[in-house]
Amino acid sequence: MRPHARHEVRRTKARARYERETVHAILDAGRIAHIGFAVETPSIPPQPFVIPMLYVRHGDALLLHGSIASRLMKRLGDGVAACVSVTMVDGLVLARSHFHHSVNYRSVVLFGRARAVDDTAEKAAALACFVDALIPGRAAESRPADRNELAATMLLRFEIEDASAKVRDGGVKEDPADLALPYWAGVVPQSMRCDSPLADPSMEAGAALPPSVLRLLSAQEARA
Amino acid sequence: MRPHARHEVRRTKARARYERETVHAILDAGRIAHIGFAVETPSIPPQPFVIPMLYVRHGDALLLHGSIASRLMKRLGDGVAACVSVTMVDGLVLARSHFHHSVNYRSVVLFGRARAVDDTAEKAAALACFVDALIPGRAAESRPADRNELAATMLLRFEIEDASAKVRDGGVKEDPADLALPYWAGVVPQSMRCDSPLADPSMEAGAALPPSVLRLLSAQEARA
Numbered sequence: 001m002r003p004h005a006r007h008e009v010r011r012t013k014a015r016a017r018y019e020r021e022t023v024h025a026i027l028d029a030g031r032i033a034h035i036g037f038a039v040e041t042p043s044i045p046p047q048p049f050v051i052p053m054l055y056v057r058h059g060d061a062l063l064l065h066g067s068i069a070s071r072l073m074k075r076l077g078d079g080v081a082a083c084v085s086v087t088m089v090d091g092l093v094l095a096r097s098h099f100h101h102s103v104n105y106r107s108v109v110l111f112g113r114a115r116a117v118d119d120t121a122e123k124a125a126a127l128a129c130f131v132d133a134l135i136p137g138r139a140a141e142s143r144p145a146d147r148n149e150l151a152a153t154m155l156l157r158f159e160i161e162d163a164s165a166k167v168r169d170g171g172v173k174e175d176p177a178d179l180a181l182p183y184w185a186g187v188v189p190q191s192m193r194c195d196s197p198l199a200d201p202s203m204e205a206g207a208a209l210p211p212s213v214l215r216l217l218s219a220q221e222a223r224a
Numbered sequence: 225m226r227p228h229a230r231h232e233v234r235r236t237k238a239r240a241r242y243e244r245e246t247v248h249a250i251l252d253a254g255r256i257a258h259i260g261f262a263v264e265t266p267s268i269p270p271q272p273f274v275i276p277m278l279y280v281r282h283g284d285a286l287l288l289h290g291s292i293a294s295r296l297m298k299r300l301g302d303g304v305a306a307c308v309s310v311t312m313v314d315g316l317v318l319a320r321s322h323f324h325h326s327v328n329y330r331s332v333v334l335f336g337r338a339r340a341v342d343d344t345a346e347k348a349a350a351l352a353c354f355v356d357a358l359i360p361g362r363a364a365e366s367r368p369a370d371r372n373e374l375a376a377t378m379l380l381r382f383e384i385e386d387a388s389a390k391v392r393d394g395g396v397k398e399d400p401a402d403l404a405l406p407y408w409a410g411v412v413p414q415s416m417r418c419d420s421p422l423a424d425p426s427m428e429a430g431a432a433l434p435p436s437v438l439r440l441l442s443a444q445e446a447r448a
Binding site for chain 1: 230234255258259261263269270271272273274275276278290291293294295296305306307308311313316318319320321322323325327329331333352354355358359362363365366368369373377395396402403405407408409410411414415416417418419420421422423424425431432433434436437440
């Protein structure tokens, strides 16, 4: 790697990862991307924006979608320099000292540019991917987008040019002198959980949950 | 509000909130801030960075901390224009059409600038706030930072100049024509949960959990 590339992690380097599989695995586990880019207007200097968006990883790219009426989507789709970060917290790290308190986390930072995808078939396929990213198998349990819906949807493809990941896992780090202190130390793991599904009021009472939701719930039960 | 201010929500305006209490409540419930700002080097044009960081809200400001050796912290502390986004996902919204699939979420976008805080007492108090933000009451159960730790810590105060929140909650939105489709529709609520705490191997076997962790777990049980 060239020294001091924009994606080189320079603090707590022991937590840095650059392997594509690690970056992909974190992206595939995440839900929300925070996308940063500058917006310029004639009257004010470039202003950074950070916008949360759903995303789907597609090879070495992220797919993003929004309304064709969104000025921020348009700006992004113009191919401005952008940076994307995806972060998940996996636990609270409780040390005997304030200083060593931390969280376990997985994060990626990506550098690249987005371009609009106008092909209707690609847009329809991408929308199905977004649905399956919410819950695998759900796209087959709902109606694909029609022509009007596709026309109202802006699809962007963000090509990952450089990427790094940072992972903190495992236990507490302590100063040896602190080990004698009368304080509890340890990790409280955290994770996202699903609560009981709420059927839409338009559903018939007692309607069975669809296979996608049942699989999600049973996978969760198996992990618990 | 002035038209088209940088923090004015211009898409799905029905989800927009500007009241300070709403913005504060979302910030107080969140854990990770994604902070965007431009980094310039002599050889390349301004490059946006988005960095995930722990934070604490302090009035109309966010406190951020990191190592004094961090170039990104230094850059931020120079008072460059920055944008901060905090987002939480509260559920999966499963519609009868791909197009109306969504997530329930709470997010804020803040505009402002950060400044370094050098006062040692303020830094010590801020570190205690960070610990209590992880788990309320935990600062009293661990050792405050000493002089060396404070000297190694960079504390930034990000003043919120403009803020907006966006909230999607409630049920599924459907096209009336889709109501007859044979698909399940509803919401799968999601939330962060704690799993069983893992005591550090240095702890005596059977050591009691501290009050802060016990309160966290019983509050979680009460919600379930």
